[in-house]
Amino acid sequence: MSVPATHPAHEPAIQVRGLEKSFKDLTVLRGVDIDVARGSIFALLGSNGAGKTTMVRILSTLLKADAGTARVAGFDVATQAGDVRRSISLTGQFAAVDAILTGRENLVLVARLRHLKDPGPIADDLLRRFSLAEAGGRRVATYSGGMRRRLDIAMSLIGDPPVIFLDEPTTGLDPEGRLEVWQAVRELAAGGTTVLLTTQYLEEAEQLADRIAVLHQGRIIVNGTLAELKQLLPPARVEYVEKQPTLEDVFLSVVGARTDKENR
C-alpha cells in the first residue's frame, strides 16, 4: 500500500521501521513501519488499546522501544533523544495544561523552558492566534474543554517545533470544541509543520489527514490516502431511509406545549 513520499530528496519527518513494544506479557506493537512526509498531517487510526498512545510515547522519547528504529526530524529517538525533544512537541491525551496558572502564564512557562528570549510577546501572540486573548489572564481552571485544548496546542507551538504529536486531540470535546481544534490543526499544517495525530474517530481522520494508517493489534494493517482507503471498499450505494420522529422529538413537543401553558 505504501506510496513514495512527495519529496523523495528529503528524509521523511518521521520514519519508523519494525517498531516493537511489550509491557510484560502484553504485546502492544508487533513491528510497525510508517513514513510521514514533511508538512503533512498523518492520522494514526485505531480503537482503544490498539497501541496508538504507545507509538506516540516512543516517538516523543517518553518510552523506549523493544526493537526497531524510529527517526523523528532526522534524529534517532533512542540515541539522539535530546535532539528529538528539541524538534518536537507533544500534546498528550489529556490537555496537559496547568489549571492553577493563567493561560498566559502557561505559555510563558513553556517559552521559558524552551529557553526563548521574549516569552511575553510570544505568549501574547499565541493567545491572539488561538482566540484566547481575553481569557489569557484567567486561570485555566475556568476554561472550557475546547479552550483548554486550544491552549494545549498553542503551548505545543512555542519554539516552532517542526514535528507535532497530537494524541487523541478531540477526545472528550463537544462538537464545537472539536471544530476549533480541527481548525488549529489545519493552520499548523498550512504553516509547514508535520502533524502526527492519533484518533479513534474516523471522521476526524477523514477531515484532517493527508494520509491515514490503521493500527490494529499492534500492526499497521492499512496505510494510504483517504481516496486509496476508500477504494478498498465496495463502491458507495445510495439508500433511502424514512425518518421516524424520535422519542426526544415527541417528548419535547409534548412537554414544550404543556410548560408554555403552565407558565402563563
Add this chain to the structure above:
Amino acid sequence: MTTHFLGDTAVLLGRSLRHIARSPDTIITTAIMPIAFLLLFVYVFGGAIQTGSDSYVNYLLPGILIMTVASGISYTAYRLFLDIQGGIFDRFQSMPIARSSLLWAHVLTSLVANLISLVVVVGVALVMGFRTGASVLGWLAVAGVMVLFTLALTWLAVIPGLTAKSLDGASAFGYPLIFLPFVSSAFVPTESMPGPVRAFAEHQPVTAIVNGIRALFAQQPVGADIWTALAWCAGILVVGYTLAVLAYRRKIS
C-alpha cells in the same frame, strides 16, 4: 542539556511556588494539625505529663515541628501525582529541558512551603509561652536540622508521587510518619514507656532529632543526639533520593 539544569529548575520552582501562593490553604492545612496537637497537649494533657522541665510547651515544640514537616511533605506526593495524571509531566519530559529539574522543583517547593508552615507553628508556640534563650547560631542550627529533615522526607514523598495509582494512595503515605512522634520522646519522656516500646522509641529517628533540637533550644550541650539526628536525616535522604531516582528512571524509560 545539564547546562540548563539550574535555569529550568528555577522556572519550574517559580511555577510550583505560584501554586502555593494561589492555594495558601496547603500551608494552613499543613500547620493546623500540629497546632491542634500543640493546643491539646499543652492545655489538656500537658498538666498531667511529668517531663522534668518547667514548661511543657518548651518540651513539646520540637516534636510538633517534626509533625509539621511530616504532614507537609505529603503535598509533594500529591502535586507530583497530579502533574503525572494531568499529563503535564509528560509534556515537560518531552521538552528539551534538564529532565530531573521537575523533581528538584517539587522538592525545593516542599522546602519553602514547610519552612513557612514551621514559622507559623513556632509563632503560635511563642504566643502560647514558648521561650528560648537560643542564640542566632542556635536558631540556625535548628533551621539546618529541619531543612535536612524536610529534604530527606520530601525525597521519600517523591516515591509515592511517582508510583501511586490513585490520588488517595499518593497522599495517604504521610500518615504513618505523622504518628511516629507519638512513639518517641516528643510528647513524653521515653523512660515512662514499657520495655519494647521504649526500645523502639529510643532508636527511631524522631527521638534523636527531638532531643537534639530540644537541647539547642535549651542551650544545653547537644551531645551525641544531634549527630545521631544528622546521621538519620542523611541516611533517609540518601535512601529516599536513590529510590526516588530509581522510580523516576522506571517511569521515563
